Amino acid sequence: MxxxxxxxxxxxxxxxxxxxxxxxxxxxxxxxxxxxxxxxxxxxxxxxxxxxxxxxxxxxxxxxxxxxxxxxxxxxxxxxxxxxxxxxxxxxxxxxxxxxxxxxxxxxxxxxxxxxxxxxxxxxxxxxxxxxxxxxxxxxIHVSTTDSLEAALVATGFPYAIRENLDEIMTDVRAMLDATQGIRRPGSAALDLAYVAAGRFDAFYELALNPWDVAAGVLLVAEAGGRVGGYRPAVPYRLGDFRILASNGALHEGMLELLGENEESEEKEESLRQPGGIIPPGPP
Incomplete structure (x- = not known):
C-alpha cells in the first residue's frame, strides 16, 4: 500500500x-x-x-x-x-x-x-x-443534482464488438431516447465518466469496456459524489465487468430500471471475465 x-x-x-x-x-x-x-x-x-x-x-x-x-x-x-x-x-x-x-x-x-x-x-x-x-x-467538481430522467443527459458508447451486441445496444438506446432528455455518444469512455463527475452528463452506461477505459473515471465519479455499479446484473462494479453504469446517484435506481433486467446471459459476462476481473485485450 x-x-x-x-x-x-x-x-x-x-x-x-x-x-x-x-x-x-x-x-x-x-x-x-x-x-x-x-x-x-x-x-x-x-x-x-x-x-x-x-x-x-x-x-x-x-x-x-x-x-x-x-x-x-x-x-x-x-x-x-x-x-x-x-x-x-x-x-x-x-x-x-x-x-x-x-x-x-x-x-x-x-x-x-x-x-x-x-x-x-x-x-x-x-x-x-x-x-x-x-x-x-x-x-x-461534483456530480449534477438532476433527479428526473426526463431532465437527464445520458452518455453511452458502442463497443468494437458492436455486431455481437447490436440487439442489446439498440434496445437500450431506444429506452434512453424515449425516457431521457437526450443521449450522447462522444467516443471516449474515460471522458464520459469524467463528464459525469463534473456534472456535464447525468449518467453514463456502456458494455464491453476494458479496465484501462474506465479505471480513472470510476474514481473520479466516486470522489465527485456519484455512484458506479454494474447493470444486468445490478452488482458492485469490478474492473473487467461486462457492463458499467455511472450516475450522479440520484438517478441510479431509475437508470437501472430503465436499462432493466433482461435475459442477456450472465454466462456471456462470465465468459469474458478473467480471474481478477480483467478482460483480455481485443485482437491484435
Missing part, C-alpha cells in the same frame, strides 16, 4: 500533461494509423504516449506493475498497478475530432488510489485521489 496517495497525484498529473504535448503535436496529422481489429485503430501516437508514460510512472512508483492498453496481456489485477489508456478515443483522434484523452490510474488490486484523465485538445485535466475529492484543472 502507498502511504502518501495525495503526494503522488501532482507527479502523476505532471507526467500525463507532458504526454499530452505529444497528442497536441500530432493532432490533425496522425501518423501510422493501422487496425487492431475490424474497426479498432491504433496510431503511432498511442504507442509513443504509452512508452513515455510507462517510463515516467516507473520513476514515480518503481514497485508498481503496469496494465496498459497497447502492451497488455491477459492479466490478473493484483497489487499496485498503473492502468493506462494512452489515447482513449483513437478513432476520434484519427478523424480530427477533439474528444480524446489520456487516462492513468493507480490501483491496489481492485481498489482505486488515484486517477487522472487529461483531454489536451480541450485543455481539460481531471484528477482524483481516494478520499480527496475530484478536480478539473485544480477546481473542485
Amino acid at each position: 502507498v502511504d502518501d496517495i495525495a503526494g503522488l497525484l501532482p507527479r502523476t498529473r505532471e507526467a500525463v500533461l507532458a504526454a499530452g504535448e505529444r497528442i497536441l503535436a500530432d493532432f490533425g496529422a496522425p501518423r501510422d494509423v493501422r487496425r487492431k481489429g475490424r474497426i479498432d485503430l491504433v496510431t503511432a501516437t498511442d504507442l509513443a504516449v504509452e512508452a513515455f508514460l510507462t517510463t515516467e510512472l516507473a520513476r514515480i512508483l518503481p514497485e508498481a506493475a503496469f496494465l496498459a492498453e497497447e502492451t497488455a496481456a491477459q492479466t490478473v489485477l493484483s497489487g499496485l498497478t498503473w492502468i493506462i489508456d494512452p489515447l482513449d478515443g483513437t478513432t476520434n483522434f484519427a478523424h480530427g475530432f477533439p474528444f480524446v484523452c489520456t487516462s492513468v490510474a493507480l490501483y491496489d488490486g481492485q481498489t482505486p488510489l488515484l486517477g487522472c484523465v487529461n483531454a489536451p485538445i480541450l485543455g481539460q485535466c481531471f484528477t482524483a485521489a481516494a478520499g480527496q475529492g475530484a478536480f478539473l484543472n485544480d477546481a473542485p
